[in-house]
Amino acid sequence: MREERRAGWARWGTPEHAKPLPEAVAGLLKQVFEVTPPAAPAALDAVAAPAELAADTLAALAAVVGAEHVDTAAAERALHASGKSTPDLFHQRAGELPALPAAVVAPADHDQVLAVLAVCAAHRLAVVPFGGGTSVVGGLSPETGGHITLDLRRLDRLVAVDPVSRTAVLQAGLPAPRADELLAAHGFTLGHVPQSYEYATIGGFAATRSSGQASAGYGRFDDMVVGMTVATPRGTLTTGRAPASSAGPDLRRLFLGSEGAFGVITDVTVRVRPLAAQRRYEGWRFPSFVDGVAAARRLAQDGPRPTVLRLSDEVETMLGATGRGRGDGGCLLVVGHEGASVDRVAAETADVLRECGGESLGTEPGEQWAAHRFDAPYLRDALLDAGAFAETLETAAFWSALPGLYEAVREALFAALPVPSMVLCHVSHVYETGASLYFTVVTAFGDEPVARWQRAKAAANDAIIAAGGTISHHHGVGTEHRDWFAQEVGPLGVDVLRAVKRELDPAGVLNPGILVAPRPAP
Numbered sequence: 396m397r398e399e400r401r402a403g404w405a406r407w408g409t410p411e412h413a414k415p416l417p418e419a420v421a422g423l424l425k426q427v428f429e430v431t432p433p434a435a436p437a438a439l440d441a442v443a444a445p446a447e448l449a450a451d452t453l454a455a456l457a458a459v460v461g462a463e464h465v466d467t468a469a470a471e472r473a474l475h476a477s478g479k480s481t482p483d484l485f486h487q488r489a490g491e492l493p494a495l496p497a498a499v500v501a502p503a504d505h506d507q508v509l510a511v512l513a514v515c516a517a518h519r520l521a522v523v524p525f526g527g528g529t530s531v532v533g534g535l536s537p538e539t540g541g542h543i544t545l546d547l548r549r550l551d552r553l554v555a556v557d558p559v560s561r562t563a564v565l566q567a568g569l570p571a572p573r574a575d576e577l578l579a580a581h582g583f584t585l586g587h588v589p590q591s592y593e594y595a596t597i598g599g600f601a602a603t604r605s606s607g608q609a610s611a612g613y614g615r616f617d618d619m620v621v622g623m624t625v626a627t628p629r630g631t632l633t634t635g636r637a638p639a640s641s642a643g644p645d646l647r648r649l650f651l652g653s654e655g656a657f658g659v660i661t662d663v664t665v666r667v668r669p670l671a672a673q674r675r676y677e678g679w680r681f682p683s684f685v686d687g688v689a690a691a692r693r694l695a696q697d698g699p700r701p702t703v704l705r706l707s708d709e710v711e712t713m714l715g716a717t718g719r720g721r722g723d724g725g726c727l728l729v730v731g732h733e734g735a736s737v738d739r740v741a742a743e744t745a746d747v748l749r750e751c752g753g754e755s756l757g758t759e760p761g762e763q764w765a766a767h768r769f770d771a772p773y774l775r776d777a778l779l780d781a782g783a784f785a786e787t788l789e790t791a792a793f794w795s796a797l798p799g800l801y802e803a804v805r806e807a808l809f810a811a812l813p814v815p816s817m818v819l820c821h822v823s824h825v826y827e828t829g830a831s832l833y834f835t836v837v838t839a840f841g842d843e844p845v846a847r848w849q850r851a852k853a854a855a856n857d858a859i860i861a862a863g864g865t866i867s868h869h870h871g872v873g874t875e876h877r878d879w880f881a882q883e884v885g886p887l888g889v890d891v892l893r894a895v896k897r898e899l900d901p902a903g904v905l906n907p908g909i910l911v912a913p914r915p916a917p
């Protein structure tokens with residue numbers, strides 16, 4: 396994994412998994428967007444990283460985890476300085492990392508995590524938990540740098556499986572594919588498949604309240620978590636001792652989405668499901684996005700509930716970004732069924748979709764989507780190599796607010812972006828009461844691509860709050876959404892979160908500036 400991470404410097408995947416741009420897209424970029432390929436990315440080994448930690452601090456950390464697990468090499472620090480948003484990739488490509496850690500520390504177990512936190516509290520040293528490093532909201536980049544990164548890669552065991560209750564205890568640093576591999580040996584799966592599946596970890600999913608592509612059937616990661624062990628500078632907290640409880644507020648919920656600001660999640664007890672006996676993915680065409688949204692709502696509210704439900708708007712359908720565009724207009728809905736009664740559920744779903752005005756395109760578009768479900772970030776690499784910027788943002792709202800939110804975000808983006816730019820959207824997570832919207836923006840770099848994106852993103856964030864959406868359905872808050880998150884929860888909400896943080900992390904060393912801004916000095 397460490398070699399793979401090196402190979403993934405300044406891009407999403409490793410070069411051998413790179414996906415070339417389709418010729419038509421490459422042509423469009425040159426002719427319409429007039430892009431020119433940028434300079435090659437800075438080499439990882441060229442990143443300068445002067446030593447920053449005092450000898451006594453390094454010795455205290457080494458005494459806990461062993462000197463071989465405290466890495467101060469420049470390359471290792473650079474690889475842990477940020478996540479994988481497009482602005483992160485720009486910083487990496489430029490070799491300029493605003494929040495370089497002073498060391499990367501890799502504890503072996505929960506007790507070592509606790510002991511590292513004690514060292515950090517004693518030395519007033521900021522500490523950033525690091526799972527798969529796939530954050531897209533600045534969750535790994537506190538404002539100052541000079542912190543230590545707590546890389547959880549050695550917490551990589553399946554601790555226990557309870558086949559009777561259908562639960563499993565997974566250590567936080569397990570990457571999702573490895574967690575599924577270990578569970579498969581017991582006949583189980585998580586059913587959690589975000590687009591970042593190849594690299595993201597169990598602890599990261601819990602810390603960010605992640606949501607996967609099959610959330611319609613398996614639920615969000617929040618729904619899967621039945622318990623957690625959390626190391627804090629004040630000691631250990633264990634949450635979740637029964638499937639349901641009315642014993643006070645649910646402390647699990649306090650740590651789900653806490654993004655490393657309240658503690659370090661060291662293991663997660665998850666609900667697991669039997670491995671799917673059958674799978675079937677189909678494509679359906681709807682005359683318009685409005686019609687497709689109405690069909691998705693009908694299924695979400697009245698059933699039957701497919702495992703995957705993914706509706707592209709007209710532009711995304713045309714570009715075939717999440718499935719195969721048919722070139723004959725309308726919107727593509729991908730419907731996936733996994734489990735034991737696929738044929739029955741597929742037939743019942745088909746009846747409903749037909750009633751809602753859908754036209755079956757057979758299994759080909761659905762199977763195509765499934766085969767290419769992880770391609771988009773690789774294509775983003777290819778776009779960046781060509782000189783075009785591709786970045787995403789997401790939100791969610793109640794069904795009644797969804798059409799207004801869709802229009803408001805598109806308008807805000809178009810007003811802030813240069814001409815020509817493209818804005819694509821899909822719905823990929825549905826609930827009885829509402830759904831998510833996921834936007835993709837494609838535009839040329841311009842002179843200052845990061846500033847260009849920041850302006851567009853700020854305009855979209857303002858529009859989201861004004862139109863009644865949440866600032867994030869599944870990417871989290873990090874530093875990038877912090878100001879809008881504060882508007883969403885209000886000043887009292889921020890104070891409550893600060894009070895929790897103060898209690899668990901009195902020295903304020905855990906992920907400072909992530910989730911909530913530090914309290915201003917009196």
Ligand SMILES: Cc1cc2nc3c(=O)[nH]c(=O)nc-3n(C[C@H](O)[C@H](O)[C@H](O)COP(=O)(O)OP(=O)(O)OC[C@H]3O[C@@H](n4cnc5c(N)ncnc54)[C@H](O)[C@@H]3O)c2cc1C
Binds near residue numbers: 567
């Ligand atoms: C191309 C791409 C596609 C993506 N697709 C999806 C998607 O489909 N659905 C989705 O939900 N998200 C998606 N994301 C966002 C990201 O993958 C998720 O937020 C994921 O849950 C992060 O997991 P991670 O292990 O990489 O965490 P990291 O990026 O390492 O960390 C994320 C945050 O959690 C904290 N953290 C990590 N581990 C722990 C821990 N054990 N204890 C406490 N705090 C911790 C970190 O400090 C940081 O603030 C995508 C990202 C990319 C780059």
